Each structure stands twice: as C-alpha cells, then as structure tokens.
Amino acid sequence: MVEVVIIGSMGLDDIETPFGKAEAVLGGSCTYASLAASFFSPCGIVAVVGEDFPQEHIEFLQSKNVDLAGIERKGRTFRWGGSYEFDMNEAKTLRTELNCLAEFDPKLPEEYQDAKYVFLANTDPQIQLSVLEQMKSPALVVMDTMNFWITHKKETLLEVIRKIDVLLLNDGEARQLFGTPNLVAATKQALSLGPRAIIIKKGEHGALLFTKDSHFNCAGYPLEVIKDPTGCGDCFGGGFIGYLASQNELSDRNIRRAIVYGSVIASFNAEDFSIARLKAISHAQIEERFKEFQDHREF
Amino acid sequence: MVEVVIIGSMGLDDIETPFGKAEAVLGGSCTYASLAASFFSPCGIVAVVGEDFPQEHIEFLQSKNVDLAGIERKGRTFRWGGSYEFDMNEAKTLRTELNCLAEFDPKLPEEYQDAKYVFLANTDPQIQLSVLEQMKSPALVVMDTMNFWITHKKETLLEVIRKIDVLLLNDGEARQLFGTPNLVAATKQALSLGPRAIIIKKGEHGALLFTKDSHFNCAGYPLEVIKDPTGCGDCFGGGFIGYLASQNELSDRNIRRAIVYGSVIASFNAEDFSIARLKAISHAQIEERFKEFQDHREF
Numbered sequence: 001m002v003e004v005v006i007i008g009s010m011g012l013d014d015i016e017t018p019f020g021k022a023e024a025v026l027g028g029s030c031t032y033a034s035l036a037a038s039f040f041s042p043c044g045i046v047a048v049v050g051e052d053f054p055q056e057h058i059e060f061l062q063s064k065n066v067d068l069a070g071i072e073r074k075g076r077t078f079r080w081g082g083s084y085e086f087d088m089n090e091a092k093t094l095r096t097e098l099n100c101l102a103e104f105d106p107k108l109p110e111e112y113q114d115a116k117y118v119f120l121a122n123t124d125p126q127i128q129l130s131v132l133e134q135m136k137s138p139a140l141v142v143m144d145t146m147n148f149w150i151t152h153k154k155e156t157l158l159e160v161i162r163k164i165d166v167l168l169l170n171d172g173e174a175r176q177l178f179g180t181p182n183l184v185a186a187t188k189q190a191l192s193l194g195p196r197a198i199i200i201k202k203g204e205h206g207a208l209l210f211t212k213d214s215h216f217n218c219a220g221y222p223l224e225v226i227k228d229p230t231g232c233g234d235c236f237g238g239g240f241i242g243y244l245a246s247q248n249e250l251s252d253r254n255i256r257r258a259i260v261y262g263s264v265i266a267s268f269n270a271e272d273f274s275i276a277r278l279k280a281i282s283h284a285q286i287e288e289r290f291k292e293f294q295d296h297r298e299f
Numbered sequence: 300m301v302e303v304v305i306i307g308s309m310g311l312d313d314i315e316t317p318f319g320k321a322e323a324v325l326g327g328s329c330t331y332a333s334l335a336a337s338f339f340s341p342c343g344i345v346a347v348v349g350e351d352f353p354q355e356h357i358e359f360l361q362s363k364n365v366d367l368a369g370i371e372r373k374g375r376t377f378r379w380g381g382s383y384e385f386d387m388n389e390a391k392t393l394r395t396e397l398n399c400l401a402e403f404d405p406k407l408p409e410e411y412q413d414a415k416y417v418f419l420a421n422t423d424p425q426i427q428l429s430v431l432e433q434m435k436s437p438a439l440v441v442m443d444t445m446n447f448w449i450t451h452k453k454e455t456l457l458e459v460i461r462k463i464d465v466l467l468l469n470d471g472e473a474r475q476l477f478g479t480p481n482l483v484a485a486t487k488q489a490l491s492l493g494p495r496a497i498i499i500k501k502g503e504h505g506a507l508l509f510t511k512d513s514h515f516n517c518a519g520y521p522l523e524v525i526k527d528p529t530g531c532g533d534c535f536g537g538g539f540i541g542y543l544a545s546q547n548e549l550s551d552r553n554i555r556r557a558i559v560y561g562s563v564i565a566s567f568n569a570e571d572f573s574i575a576r577l578k579a580i581s582h583a584q585i586e587e588r589f590k591e592f593q594d595h596r597e598f
Contacts, residue, residue: 181317218518219507
C-alpha cells in the first residue's frame, strides 16, 4: 500500500567536491526523497527515466519499500553535473541534460491516487501541478522548488504554492521569490498564499519552521566528514513527509519531530557520494542520531 | 563589587545599513559587552577613550551597573565607520581611526584584579594578554577576536588562546585561523590549544558550542526588524559571561543557558542602532524572549 506519493526527477549525476568525484551515479530529487521517506513509510514514485537507466538502480529501489509503478521509461535518462567548492553550501551546476524529463507528462497509477501524503519534490512546477490534479483527496501536500523555477516559471510556481500545505525553500530562494532580504517577512508573504507551514532549509545551518502562530528551529548536525551534499534537501523533504505519514496526525509536535527526522536523514546523506550512506544506514542509527539532535539542544 | 572585568574598545561609530544611518554614536566591543553583562552581574571595564568622549555616555554607563574605574582618558576617541548590505551578516569597514587606542597600555584598578570572571572582548591580543597577566586568579576567562588580528597578530593571538577557558569566534574566522573549511575540525584544533570550550558565532544562524565531549546549538531569533547588527557578537559574549558570573557554577547546563541568554541580548541589540535597544529593554523582556528561545526548540 502506497502511503506517500513522491514526484520529482530521477537521473544520473556527475559530481565533484573537494573530497572526490563520482560519475554517472544515481541521483535526482525523487530518488533521494523516496529513499529517505522509505525509512518511515511505504512510498510510490512518479518519475521518468531513459531506456538506458541501469537496471541495478531499479532493483535497489524495489528492495527498499519504494513502489515503482509510477516510473515511465522513455528515451535517454536525465543527466546532471555539478561541483562544490570548499564551503559546500551551494552546488555549481556544470551541465544539465533534461533528455526524457523534457516532455514528461506524468500519469499516476490508479493505486497512488488515494494516497494521503504527497511530496512534490523539486521539478518543473507544471509537472507538480499535473500530479496534484490527479490526487483524489490528499491530507498533506508538501512541495520543494529551486531558484531555476523561480526565475523561469514564477507564475506557475505561485499557482502550485496556493494549493499546497507545506512549502520547502532554501533561504536564498525565499528571499528571491518574495523580494525581501528578511526571512520572517518572506515567510509571512508565503503563508498569506495559503500554505499552513513554510520550512526554510539552510544547509549546514539547519532548518526553520514558520506557521501563523508558531516557530521552530532545527540546527544542522555537526558533521566532521562532508563528502557530497547533493540531495540533502530532497532527503530532508522525504524524511519529513515519511515520518508524518507514519504518525498520521498533523500536530505541531509531529511536524517538529518530522523536521528533526528530515535533518537526521539529510545529515547522513552528506557523509558520502550519491546514495551510498542512505544504502548503509539502519533504523537504529537514525534513532541514535535523533537522540543526539535532542541532546544538542537541551538547556 | 566588580564580578566581571571586561576589556575591549570604546568609541564612536558611524553606521550605515539599508534601514538608516547613525553618526558618531556610542560603540565599541567593551561598551556593548559591558551593557549586556550588566543585566546579570556588576561589571567593570578596562578601556581608553579620548578627551573628546561625550560625558553623557559616561553617565549612562555609570547608571547601568557598570564600574568605570578602569577607564583611561587620553587624546582623541577611537572611531569606526562601517556599512551593511542587505544580508546584514557582515560589516564592511569604511574607516578606522585608532587614535587613543593605538598606544593603550591597560592598568587594572586594584579592585578588579580579584574578579573571578574576565571577558577579553575583541581588541589587540597584546592588550588582552596584558590584562590577563594582571588578574590574580580568574575562574573563567572568555575571549573574542576578529579576522584583523588573525591576519596581523596570529602568534600573539594563539598565545592568548592557550591561556583562556572559552574562545568565541565567528565561523569564517574559525576556518581562517585553523586553515580548514570544516568547523568541527577547526574546533578540535582550537580545543587542543587549551580552552575547555569553543563557541562559534554565526550571526542570524545562531551559535554552536563545542567542548571535548559535548555539543550544543542555539539558533538565532527570527527577527522581522533588523536595523543594525553592530555589536551583536559583543552583546553575545557579555550576556554569556554576565549570566555565568550570576550563577557562579560552570556546569554544562549553565554554559548552555548562558549561550541562550547571550543570544537573547544580541537579538534585541540588532533591532535598533547603537545601544538604543540595550537602553530600553527590561529584565522581564529578557526572560520573555528566553522562554521564546525554549519554545522555538522543543519537539
């Protein structure tokens, strides 16, 4: 039974960081988000990959509580190449080949349409809208986006934001989208569009939650080894919605705990290239780091 | 009775931010730090000002639990001019006139030398060292510094760090001083020099505490109005040591609470130019915001 539907990109990445490089490794927002969510809830993904997409990745995802009925195969796989400088907070995109992603017109499998939890991970807002229209009565819709869509499809993006419950944005993107240097002012504007919660992702500095009458912060985990931050935002979103779906009660407390679980998964993800860490971690390790997050903030 | 001795600069600032400007207003690390500390403990300051230093500032400090026996008057007052861009995280120095600060050779009043708490606020490390040598048996020495001294007096700075208990640094300075992009690695190096705690200040992103076996984070306060961040780091340090002196027990819990109190005072300070907010806030407001910091992190 699919509890969380996740839409986004799947593809192969070429990544270079000060700590090494990886070529044609599994990547994409949908990949990271679904793996993160699958630690907490069964999820189904809606994505397109090429005929050239390696079968081993398909088999790995299937082994991980991820339903692949929503995957379409067509043409060549989406490719992304990026590099990070020493501060590791921002990827520099070196290459983007949309390939099969360019004309993706998602069709939701029948059994996905009743799911209560939807994560519109970072992708073209037109695709996010199309998926949302195919869902029957979702209880919680979370969306993520990035500066590219703010610059090129702002109106469609705003249309999606008006229909969702939780908006994820990084701090620079929030400032860009709402034209103000002040994050609190930006989140007020975002809330006025309809979402009940805005979550500002700040990379190593953590995440902030803003609702109409509540504020919550979660600092980053103090990582000594950061090899590749690719997908950390997607892991955060996937862990967030996966945990909420597992609790099935949208209390303020659960939303706060979901932010911490999202941060836990994201922190593991940065420790190695591609999905290497997500492949290796156990539920016990997740719970252990969750307790560390608690200990790091008690006073 | 002076419980906290604070050494640093006093002067007049010219400040320009996107939200206004202020000319020849009261500034300096010692000013901000002593006002912040004075909310919790009586303190005495060691600083030099010029013959031209306005008497109203002297009278104001005297009215605020700040002992001025350690102030010397000589020549012209230290002047600093700086501006902030929209992100407000970093000051751009437009002008520095050291004036009387250039040849300052601090002499501690007899009654300061027995104080148990010392804050070496940001100033020339040679001056910090000289003050430290005049203290009889301090229980806790906290020091702050800035990139200027890392660049120009690194050896003396390291000499001071070897003699103190708590080092305050901003994240960029920690990376610069220890030659690594990773904060955890930088703080390990810092701890190996002798201090029992390293506190990384990150402006709006909050502060991080690292000790040999404990980590703590405190996010920033979500300010909608930020007029002038000048002195926030000094307020943080002053509030931190002032609170610790008031408790007079260096437990991990008190150190964590001191970090939150320091953050509370710093958050108020950013809301207006110069010391305008520090002049206006009450103990009740400080306690109220402290409770908000608690609420913003419970999950």
